[in-house]
Amino acid sequence: MDAAPSLNRMLGRSQREALALATLARECAAAGVEQRVMHLRLSALPSSHNRLHHQRLLREALLPLLRPTRARLFDLPSGDLVAVSPPPGEHLDMVRAIMEKLLGGEREAAPIAQELRLPQQAAAVLALVESALGLGAEHWPTTPIPAETGGNGAQPQAADILAAEAALTQADLSVHHRWQTVCLLVDGGPGPQPLWREQRVVEADLEAVLLPRQSLDATPWLRRRLRTRLDKRALAQWARPEELRRFSPSGLPLLPASLGEEEFLRLDAALPTATRPQLTLGFSLPDILADPDAFAMARRFAGLRGYGTALDDLDAGLLPMLPGDNFGLGKLKLRFSPALLALDGPGRAALEAALPAERDRVVLAGADEPIAIGWGWERGITRFQGRVIEQLLTPP
Amino acid sequence: MQPVQQHPPQPQATIWATRPVAPSGQALPAGGQTAPAPRRSASLKEAVRRCQSDAAAGLVVAAAEWPQMAASLLEDVANTTGALVWRPRQGGFWLLGTTAGAARETLGLFESMGWTARLLLFPGDIAVLDAALEEDGALPAIPAADPPGLIGIEDRARAMPAASGHALATIWRLEAGLPKLLAQRWMVEPGALPTPPGRDWAGHAQGLLASRLLQRAARQAWPAARKQRLPLLLDMPWMPPPSSLPAPPPGGGPGMGPGMGSEACGHALVLPLPAAAEAEAWAALAAAHGWQLAWAGLTPALAHLATPQRLPGRLFFAEYSPLVASTVWPAPECLVLQGGEGRAALDFAAKHDISLCSRMG
Numbered sequence: 001m002d003a004a005p006s007l008n009r010m011l012g013r014s015q016r017e018a019l020a021l022a023t024l025a026r027e028c029a030a031a032g033v034e035q036r037v038m039h040l041r042l043s044a045l046p047s048s049h050n051r052l053h054h055q056r057l058l059r060e061a062l063l064p065l066l067r068p069t070r071a072r073l074f075d076l077p078s079g080d081l082v083a084v085s086p087p088p089g090e091h092l093d094m095v096r097a098i099m100e101k102l103l104g105g106e107r108e109a110a111p112i113a114q115e116l117r118l119p120q121q122a123a124a125v126l127a128l129v130e131s132a133l134g135l136g137a138e139h140w141p142t143t144p145i146p147a148e149t150g151g152n153g154a155q156p157q158a159a160d161i162l163a164a165e166a167a168l169t170q171a172d173l174s175v176h177h178r179w180q181t182v183c184l185l186v187d188g189g190p191g192p193q194p195l196w197r198e199q200r201v202v203e204a205d206l207e208a209v210l211l212p213r214q215s216l217d218a219t220p221w222l223r224r225r226l227r228t229r230l231d232k233r234a235l236a237q238w239a240r241p242e243e244l245r246r247f248s249p250s251g252l253p254l255l256p257a258s259l260g261e262e263e264f265l266r267l268d269a270a271l272p273t274a275t276r277p278q279l280t281l282g283f284s285l286p287d288i289l290a291d292p293d294a295f296a297m298a299r300r301f302a303g304l305r306g307y308g309t310a311l312d313d314l315d316a317g318l319l320p321m322l323p324g325d326n327f328g329l330g331k332l333k334l335r336f337s338p339a340l341l342a343l344d345g346p347g348r349a350a351l352e353a354a355l356p357a358e359r360d361r362v363v364l365a366g367a368d369e370p371i372a373i374g375w376g377w378e379r380g381i382t383r384f385q386g387r388v389i390e391q392l393l394t395p396p
Numbered sequence: 397m398q399p400v401q402q403h404p405p406q407p408q409a410t411i412w413a414t415r416p417v418a419p420s421g422q423a424l425p426a427g428g429q430t431a432p433a434p435r436r437s438a439s440l441k442e443a444v445r446r447c448q449s450d451a452a453a454g455l456v457v458a459a460a461e462w463p464q465m466a467a468s469l470l471e472d473v474a475n476t477t478g479a480l481v482w483r484p485r486q487g488g489f490w491l492l493g494t495t496a497g498a499a500r501e502t503l504g505l506f507e508s509m510g511w512t513a514r515l516l517l518f519p520g521d522i523a524v525l526d527a528a529l530e531e532d533g534a535l536p537a538i539p540a541a542d543p544p545g546l547i548g549i550e551d552r553a554r555a556m557p558a559a560s561g562h563a564l565a566t567i568w569r570l571e572a573g574l575p576k577l578l579a580q581r582w583m584v585e586p587g588a589l590p591t592p593p594g595r596d597w598a599g600h601a602q603g604l605l606a607s608r609l610l611q612r613a614a615r616q617a618w619p620a621a622r623k624q625r626l627p628l629l630l631d632m633p634w635m636p637p638p639s640s641l642p643a644p645p646p647g648g649g650p651g652m653g654p655g656m657g658s659e660a661c662g663h664a665l666v667l668p669l670p671a672a673a674e675a676e677a678w679a680a681l682a683a684a685h686g687w688q689l690a691w692a693g694l695t696p697a698l699a700h701l702a703t704p705q706r707l708p709g710r711l712f713f714a715e716y717s718p719l720v721a722s723t724v725w726p727a728p729e730c731l732v733l734q735g736g737e738g739r740a741a742l743d744f745a746a747k748h749d750i751s752l753c754s755r756m757g
């Protein structure tokens with residue numbers, strides 16, 4: 001895998017090796033390169049054997065044998081070893097012989113050492129990587145994969161996402177968190193009055209670290225996997241006792257399905273009933289459309305437990321898709337864009353007609369320039385979020 | 397797939413019951429099928445004893461769409477009332493040994509979530525519990541099934557034979573009591589590429605198969621069973637609007653399909669609903685290449701979107717359910733129901749001039 005140093009830092013050594021093996025298998029399949037693969041399933045040794053001891057012995061015996069050749073030895077997280085060599089690769093047969101000798105008899109060793117061929121059995125090699133990563137792989141029939149060279153390297157695959165998800169469970173995300181305050185700011189009134197704070201992950205930066213030189217734009221379903229993981233991390237953080245002790249009115253953008261995750265339910269159980277209305281859960285329109293059933297569940301549950309809710313980060317161009325009741329959500333967070341300034345008369349009228357009549361339910365987000373505040377005021381909007389607000393809140 | 401979560405050991409038996417903890421202190425996998433049913437422990441025996449002898453109450457939830465959430469709600473009640481949540485091998489959740497008031501309150505909670513649950517008042521309802529205990533005892537522990545793998549799913553999609561993973565369905569409607577064929581839909585067969593549970597993996601797999609259709613369309617390799625005189629609807633993956641699109645197949649043409657009279661649908665791209673966030677760009681791109689738009693994935697909760705006034709499209713696909721039939725659709729003539737071959741679905745469609753999407757020719 002062409003992982004950047006930053007991703008490498010997040011993964012353990014054997015995880016990296018497993019992914020390197022997956023990449024090798026994919027490349028061989030794509031380019032039609034032949035390789036012999038010897039899979040030493042030490043994880044399948046009977047428990048009477050000391051696996052660690054055998055692993056160490058085997059590695060010590062194999063490395064000198066493989067070093068002078070073009071073969072590579074991969075240490076998988078499961079404890080398995082995989083040797084890959086271009087054919088004929090006689091030394092792989094020696095590897096098997098050493099293994100048999102160490103384990104004292106062919107009968108026992110036979111199922112432990114399994115030989116595979118690339119590119120024909122790429123699917124089986126990928127399945128063993130998956131299983132070694134603890135991802136519960138099914139052993140797929142070894143379908144030959146047609147050689148393809150025209151693949152788009154910039155588009156991540158499920159395997160990349162699984163690796164990124166694994167990295168996300170441990171990674172320190174604090175550098176990617178941003179806080180913004182939603183404020184009441186009235187024309188001619190006092191300065192901004194903080195209403196609640198929102199935590200958000202700068203997804204683009206994080207994606208660049210996790211999946212360098214790749215873009216999730218063309219695979220939005222895969223992007224949602226990473227966002228699920230980010231939601232879980234954020235929720236776990238919020239449920240910590242020290243965070244709960246200093247809880248203040250807050251907003252959190254979430255995927256609707258995240259409300260069914262254990263992390264949310266733990267936070268839910270830890271938040272006092274009186275505190276829940278001070279937490280505003282934000283759902284975006286594309287997320288609602290992508291999983292309407294999860295959204296129906298999330299909205300009901302949020303209502304039942306008394307959380308605040310918001311339609312998050314709505315592009316003004318999507319206002320015509322809003323039902324009159326704002327999907328049953330309390331607030332509407334409209335994203336400001338300079339295109340709004342260019343609207344003609346009918347466009348402005350249509351937009352204003354689509355906004356909830358109670359303007360205190362509307363927040364204009366992305367107020368990064370003072371002109372956004374002016375535009376909002378003209379429409380009776382008095383709640384804002386963005387760089388202008390942050391600057392006003394920070395004394396010079 | 398769900399990763400195995402680490403939990404601190406929980407002191408309450410109630411937590412043990414829904415989230416079995418191995419002797420090592422490590423939590424066993426969560427989730428409906430994967431978690432082995434806990435053995436009948438001292439705490440379950442005690443809860444059953446209370447149900448048999450005291451005026452205890454309980455609640456049985458046969459199946460929940462969101463099992464973790466259902467379990468969490470039940471655990472809440474169990475924790476505050478000294479009750480227990482039992483997860484039998486046959487599935488579902490039982491709240492046992494709580495008070496009648498708490499059980500009724502929980503029932504209300506479940507009903508407001510749209511879930512069904514049954515109130516149990518002991519000892520009167522003890523036979524129900526006994527039967528479940530017996531059923532649980534008779535079932536062998538089901539070993540956790542390995543979910544299908546994900547690594548290499550893209551390769552597997554590419555390696556699928558050309559004719560698998562998709563189908564050519566027929567869009568039709570009853571006119572004067574006779575079925576009239578309106579269009580054909582070259583569609584992804586749901587579940588053709590198995591994935592572990594989860595909306596996003598299923599979406600990704602569907603996207604991979606739809607991409608194959610798009611590639612075949614780019615080669616103008618249309619399905620053999622295509623009827624020249626009918627418009628073709630082509631399933632699309634959820635992706636940003638590309639720089640170019642294949643030309644539509646020959647034949648068909650506007651005015652042939654279902655929809656709004658002279659505004660009837662011609663060849664169209666069937667977009668997944670979340671692509672609506674870029675609806676305008678899609679509409680412009682499709683028009684420039686001779687396609688119209690249709691939308692898949694409408695639900696009763698999003699019925700307001702199923703009209704050309706809201707979304708640039710002529711047809712809106714929804715999966716049939718009884719709830720669909722009790723929903724007011726803004727433009728029923730633009731609605732196409734999938735998966736509704738039953739009498740109720742046919743009657744509903746005929747009454748409102750709604751079309752159907754059937755997998756048979």
